[in-house]
Amino acid sequence: MTDASRPERGAGRCAAHTAAAASLFVLDSVTVPTTPAVQVTDLVKKYDGVTVVDSLSLTAAAGRVTAVLGPNGAGKTTTIECCEGLRVQDGGTVRVLGLDPRADAAQLRPRVGVMLQDSGLPAQKRSGEVLRHVARMHRDPWDVADLEERLGLGSFASTTVRRLSGGQRQRLALACALVGRPEVVFLDEPSAGMDPQSRLAVWALVRALRDVGTSIILTTHLMDEAAELADDVVVVDHGRVIAQGTPAELTAGSGDQVATFETSAALPRDAAARLRSRLGDDGTWTVEATETTRLRVAGPLDPAALAAVLAWCADEDVLVTRFDLGRRTLEDFFLDLTGRSMR
Numbered sequence: 001m002t003d004a005s006r007p008e009r010g011a012g013r014c015a016a017h018t019a020a021a022a023s024l025f026v027l028d029s030v031t032v033p034t035t036p037a038v039q040v041t042d043l044v045k046k047y048d049g050v051t052v053v054d055s056l057s058l059t060a061a062a063g064r065v066t067a068v069l070g071p072n073g074a075g076k077t078t079t080i081e082c083c084e085g086l087r088v089q090d091g092g093t094v095r096v097l098g099l100d101p102r103a104d105a106a107q108l109r110p111r112v113g114v115m116l117q118d119s120g121l122p123a124q125k126r127s128g129e130v131l132r133h134v135a136r137m138h139r140d141p142w143d144v145a146d147l148e149e150r151l152g153l154g155s156f157a158s159t160t161v162r163r164l165s166g167g168q169r170q171r172l173a174l175a176c177a178l179v180g181r182p183e184v185v186f187l188d189e190p191s192a193g194m195d196p197q198s199r200l201a202v203w204a205l206v207r208a209l210r211d212v213g214t215s216i217i218l219t220t221h222l223m224d225e226a227a228e229l230a231d232d233v234v235v236v237d238h239g240r241v242i243a244q245g246t247p248a249e250l251t252a253g254s255g256d257q258v259a260t261f262e263t264s265a266a267l268p269r270d271a272a273a274r275l276r277s278r279l280g281d282d283g284t285w286t287v288e289a290t291e292t293t294r295l296r297v298a299g300p301l302d303p304a305a306l307a308a309v310l311a312w313c314a315d316e317d318v319l320v321t322r323f324d325l326g327r328r329t330l331e332d333f334f335l336d337l338t339g340r341s342m343r
Contacts, residue, residue, distance in 0.1 A: 035098045037062045037184045037215030038083055044091030045078050053078050054239035055092065060232070065206065065216045067230035069223075071338050075239040076219055077188070083217070084114050084186055096184060110138065113182035115173050117189045121161045127172050128157030131179060138180035147175050150205060152198065166193030174202065184215045191225060203229060223331035233330070237338050251328050257301040258332060259309065262322040266292040271316070278312045279305060298328065 038060035045053040053075040060066035070076040081087040082094050085101030085108070094101055099108050121130055128144075131153065135141035148154050151171045156164060164172065170193055177185055190206070191199040206229055210216055220226055226233060227247050235243040235250075243250060267289060268274070275295065276287040285299040297309060306325075313320050 035062065036060060036095075037064075037097065038066075038217060039095040039098075040079065040083065040092070041094075042092035043079060043082060043089050043094060045075075045082065045087065046090050052239055053082075053089070056236065056240055057092075058234045058241055058244065060215065060217050060234075062215050063210070063213045064231040065210050065218055065229050066232045066234065067218045067220060067226040068234050068236060069220070069226055069334060070236035074237045074338075076236045079236065080186060080188065080217065080219055084112070110180060111183045113177035113180060113185040115177035115185070115187045115190060117192060121169065121173060121176070123162035124160055126158050126160055127153060127164065127168075130161060130172065131157075131175050134176045135179045140181060142179045142181055144179065147179055151175050151201065167195055167198055170194055171198060171202070174205075178205075178209075182214070184217070185209070187216060187218045189220055189222075190218065191220075191222065223329065223334055227330040235334065235337060243333075243337055247330050250333050251330055257298070258326060258328055259297045259301055259306070260290070260324045261295055261297075261309070261313070261320050262291075263293045263295075263313075264319040264321050267295065267318065268316075271295060274316075275309065275312050279308055298332070301325065 036059045038058070040056060040058045043053050043056045044051065052073075056075065056079055058068070058079075068076045068080065078087060082089045083096055083101060085105050088102060096108055097111060101108060125133075128148070131148070132144055135144050148157060151174060153171060153175060156168050159168075161169065161172070170190065174187070174190055177187070187206070191202050194202065203225070206216060206218075210229075210231070218226070218229060230247055233243075233245060233247055233250055234241055272287045272289045272295060275297070276285055279285045279287070279297075279299070285297065287295065287297050290296050299305065310320070312318075
């Protein structure tokens with residue numbers, strides 16, 4: 001399904017939209033609750049006296065894909081693990097489908113699917129056996145053969161988990177999270193290690209699940225994955241929510257465009273400052289060297305500004321081997337917000 005054919009996110013699950021998804025995946029609709037899928041209020045979590053989640057609050061709406069993004073160590077994984085009932089918070093409240101993940105675990109377990117990046121799958125068991133075993137734990141499981149076909153598991157169903165590639169293990173972990181037909185699914189880096197074909201298949205399945213009313217909470221470091229799948233985005237850093245909104249809202253900014261160009265040879269160390277001066281160093285422009293052979297320019301890139309950039313390259317005897325022009329992306333927003341330095 002192309003972006004052009006997809007109804008605007010946030011609109012109701014119209015019959016035509018659901019039918020289009022069903023034609024691809026024939027999934028059963030679930031009843032979308034009126035309460036949020038996940039409600040976190042003033043969550044606090046400390047390790048050895050160090051606060052890693054600091055009065056964090058977020059809401060994941062029912063029947064939508066909510067992406068929780070953040071740098072390593074930001075507190076997002078701890079937050080999600082509290083939502084899954086895997087950790088006990090030191091303060092605040094967590095509700096999933098209106099229930100406490102710890103106190104109401106018996107009620108929630110059949111209604112929630114969890115895919116962990118460290119899957120915890122039994123290494124010595126065959127993949128197909130693992131999925132069938134998990135299916136038997138549920139009252140009304142997804143047909144295993146059907147799920148295997150959707151995620152391409154048949155080719156390695158007789159292979160032990162320890163011999164699976166990273167991408168194959170991820171597909172099996174995803175199948176185990178979905179086989180119980182959950183109302184809420186927590187997906188941690190669902191396409192990590194997958195080849196492009198598997199990744200697209202997983203994306204299509206996530207969209208189809210969302211379109212029939214499943215609530216999905218997604219954590220990922222892949223900004224294109226979040227931009228492609230998320231209805232709502234929550235950015236976490238230093239244990240707090242620092243931004244939230246739809247991808248379109250977060251990337252709207254001032255409407256500036258972003259130009260990235262690569263060169264055949266390393267640029268001078270002061271190339272960014274010199275190009276910024278050429279454009280007019282008045283705060284209108286953001287120019288930075290993202291690599292030794294790559295510059296990124298953000299601002300009101302009209303024809304005159306683009307001509308100035310290319311004229312500067314000619315004056316500096318810089319051969320441009322690639323030039324990309326587009327709007328600010330979710331990755332641009334994320335890096336501008338959380339910084340570009342490794343942690």
